[in-house]
Amino acid sequence: MPELPEVETVLRGLRARVLARRVAAVEVRNPLVIHGGSGEFAAGVTGRRIEALERKGKALAIELGPRNHEAGPEDAAGCFLVVRLGMTGQLVVVPSDAALQPHTHVRLVLEDGREEIRFRDTRRFGRLRCCTRDELEGILGRLGPDAPQISEEQFLDAARGRRGSIKGWLLNQQILSGLGNIYADEALFEARIHPLTQPGRLSAEAARRLHRAVKKILKRAVELQGTSFRDYIDIEGRPGNFLPRLRVYQRTGEPCRRCGRPIRRVVVCGRSSHFCPECQRRPRHAASPSPGGWRKRDRIPQGPLA
Ligand SMILES: [Zn+2]
Numbered sequence: 001m002p003e004l005p006e007v008e009t010v011l012r013g014l015r016a017r018v019l020a021r022r023v024a025a026v027e028v029r030n031p032l033v034i035h036g037g038s039g040e041f042a043a044g045v046t047g048r049r050i051e052a053l054e055r056k057g058k059a060l061a062i063e064l065g066p067r068n069h070e071a072g073p074e075d076a077a078g079c080f081l082v083v084r085l086g087m088t089g090q091l092v093v094v095p096s097d098a099a100l101q102p103h104t105h106v107r108l109v110l111e112d113g114r115e116e117i118r119f120r121d122t123r124r125f126g127r128l129r130c131c132t133r134d135e136l137e138g139i140l141g142r143l144g145p146d147a148p149q150i151s152e153e154q155f156l157d158a159a160r161g162r163r164g165s166i167k168g169w170l171l172n173q174q175i176l177s178g179l180g181n182i183y184a185d186e187a188l189f190e191a192r193i194h195p196l197t198q199p200g201r202l203s204a205e206a207a208r209r210l211h212r213a214v215k216k217i218l219k220r221a222v223e224l225q226g227t228s229f230r231d232y233i234d235i236e237g238r239p240g241n242f243l244p245r246l247r248v249y250q251r252t253g254e255p256c257r258r259c260g261r262p263i264r265r266v267v268v269c270g271r272s273s274h275f276c277p278e279c280q281r282r283p284r285h286a287a288s289p290s291p292g293g294w295r296k297r298d299r300i301p302q303g304p305l306a
Pocket residue numbers: 256257258259260261276277278279280
């Protein structure tokens with residue numbers, strides 16, 4: 001599932017290719033991926049110029065400028081196209097005559113008609129939404145600080161007194177936005193913290209180590225354009241390059257790159273967690289793992305448009 005580094009890579013790709021270009025036409029091929037009515041969505045986006053792109057956590061917002069013709073007051077203001085890639089969403093920029101791939105749900109044709117942005121999503125958990133600036137602020141306001149931006153003090157404050165598992169805490173987008181399963185596991189390994197450790201029981205030193213690890217892992221993953229397991233590609237259709245750097249994620253049974261012990265897997269909050277039993281010792285006050293599958297109380301808030 002695309003996490004912060006993958007969304008950041010998509011954002012940078014779009015910034016280089018589509019900034020200052022106008023959306024000439026919109027085709028919604030599957031209304032299920034649109035938040036709200038698809039007719040309203042297409043009408044809201046068509047004819048506007050792409051003015052800026054921003055990101056908070058895994059949410060991507062494309063700022064669209066006012067329309068230049070004289071029409072109703074709603075055309076005088078800009079709007080925002082908010083994209084959540086969900087599990088398997090992809091945004092690609094392709095020539096308009098490129099063959100339509102399966103699961104292409106939305107096409108945004110750019111002004112000269114030669115290229116277009118396509119939204120593909122095999123599992124259809126991704127969402128596109130057209131909204132006002134106030135609505136965007138509401139959406140982003142429900143997310144915790146963007147993971148690379150959070151200060152050490154904010155990080156330590158947020159962990160203080162918290163029960164449950166550190167893994168679930170890192171995945172909670174209302175506390176810290178941008179981490180998913182891959183980078184949460186990698187950050188915990190880097191900081192040598194067991195995924196079932198309770199956040200409130202971390203020593204200040206361990207919490208600082210984790211804060212540094214989160215930033216370090218995300219920075220490196222952004223530099224390498226993210227991780228591709230199955231579906232993630234950048235806007236040019238290229239996979240990310242972080243996969244060979246993974247030290248625990250999806251390496252169950254393989255030797256730890258630090259100590260050689262086999263990597264183990266435990267289900268925490270309904271998600272697989274990968275860790276080294278030697279480098280990440282289980283604390284005495286571990287949170288209880290969920291025995292597998294999803295339970296309602298384990299549900300992790302994923303933020304807006306989920
Ligand atoms: Zn190890």
